[in-house]
Amino acid sequence: MISISVLFLSGCIANLSKGELQKNFYYMENQYCQVIIDSQKASMTDKKAVSGAKKAKSNIDQKVNKLKTNASNRKLNTLIIHYGETTEKALQSYIDEIHGKKSYANAPYKSGQLAATIANTYFNGRHASKLAEVEKISNSDNKKTSHKSHKKAQETNSSSEDSISDSSQSDSDTSESSIPADYSNALKQANYYCNVQNMSEKSIHDQLVSDAGGKFSEDAAKYALDHLNANWNENALKKAKSYQQDMAMSENDIREQLTSSAGEKFTAEQADYAVQHLHDN
Incomplete structure (x- = not known):
């Protein structure tokens, strides 16, 4: 009887590779992104929006339950489960x-934070394919929002939106028409990465110029970073608190994650500041 139970349980336990976990993460991310994309359609009604969101929620839940049977790559697996549930x-x-x-x-804010952490730490900053379309929606000057919650999902909260808006307006004395479109778009994306995802200067640069990211030129990326109103110490602190609260990491692990070239890419000084202020109210 015991041997049968053991055989049954072992048959239910999965051993997913990193590549398979990546596919599950991208699937969840795309499900969420599709809801945001669909909300922009002129034909979208509240009934259709609710139906689409419920379907995406159910699809993600199925993936989460599958991952809970996985016995390999535990740290990444746990993080993706947490992302799915959030x-x-x-x-x-x-x-x-x-x-x-x-x-x-x-x-929505925590979901975006976790997605950025997973992508930056494990998948070289690569996100699901539909995220690029969502970022275009978020950065569009003429965006039209069907539902208030969609705006929250894009910009996470009014303070982030105000910070982005103020930064964009105050960082250039030149008329908008004289700034190349790529420079302006790079700045918009950089503001999003800085104020919403709390990324480091190096991570933002790499994301902007990456073939899997913004595909901007070095000059456009430099312009964006030069015109950001950023507090890198505070970004490092917000990332540190996210690791502490969401992953229960030790201070040493947090410091390593913050400074790692495969992680958040903050400077040692910025990481030290974050750890020193980790327990501040």
Whole structure:
């Protein structure tokens, strides 16, 4: 009887490779992104939006349950499970707001933070294919929002939006028409990475010029970084607190993650500041 139970349980346990985990992560990310993309359609109604979000939530939940049986790559696996569960809450927040309710207000922000952490730490900054389309929506000057929660999912909160807007307006005395479009777009993306995802200067640069990222020129990336109103110490601190709260990492692990070339790419001084202020209120 015991041997049969052991055989049954062993048959339920998966051993997923890093590549397979990456596919699961991209699948979840694309599910969430598709809801945001669909919300921009002129034909989108509240009923259709709720139906699409519920379907995406269910699809992500199935992947999360599958990952909970995985016995390999435990650290990455746990992080992707946490991302999936947080993204389900973000989708529920979207549904509830359409119905005039409030729930999981911070879930979209945490979902974006976790996605950035996973992509930057394990997949060389590469995200799911649909994220680029969502970023175009987020950075569009003429964006039209069908639902308030979509705006929250893109920009996470009003303070981030104000920070981005203020930075964009104050960082250049030159008229907008005289700035090359690529430079302006690079700055918009850099503001998003800086103020919403709390990325380091090096990570933002690499994301802007990467063939898997913004594909901007070095000159456009330099312009964007030169015109950012950034506090890199505070970005490092926000990342550190995310690692502490979401992954229960030790201070030494947090410092290594912050400075790692395969991680967040902050300077040693910025990482030291973050760890020193980790327990501040």
